Amino acid sequence: MDIQxxxxLHxxxxxxxxxxxxxxxxxxxxxxxxxxxxxxxxPSLKSxxxxxxxTEWARKEVEQLYVDTFFI
Structure with missing residues (x-):
């Protein structure tokens, strides 16, 4: 397994x-x-x-929000 x-987000x-x-x-x-x-x-989890x-730009925004919320 790769360690990052x-x-x-790994x-x-x-x-x-x-x-x-x-x-x-x-x-x-x-x-x-x-x-x-x-x-x-x-809104629904599936949609x-x-x-x-x-949609890469939206995914990146959501991922950044996650990092900012739970890791900073």
Missing amino acids: PNNP GITLKNLLEELVDHYGWEELGRIVNIRCFNSN SLTFLRR
């Missing part, structure tokens, strides 16, 4: 990352912080994961 000591799936952010902020606040439609209009997996 400088990567705080071993964290996108699903787990999103679930933790939703638990911490809730959909409404998450949608205010990262203004993407899948967080603001009928958000689909969008984030296809």
Whole structure:
């Protein structure tokens, strides 16, 4: 197994990352912080994961929010 000591996201799936952010902020606040439609209009884990997996810029914003929230 590769060890990546400088990567705080190593071993964290996108699903787990999103679930933790939703638990911490809730959909409404998450949608205010990262203004993407899948967080603001009928949000669901499935639709958000689909969008984030296809949209690199949005995934990077969500990943950065996770790092800023839980690692800084």
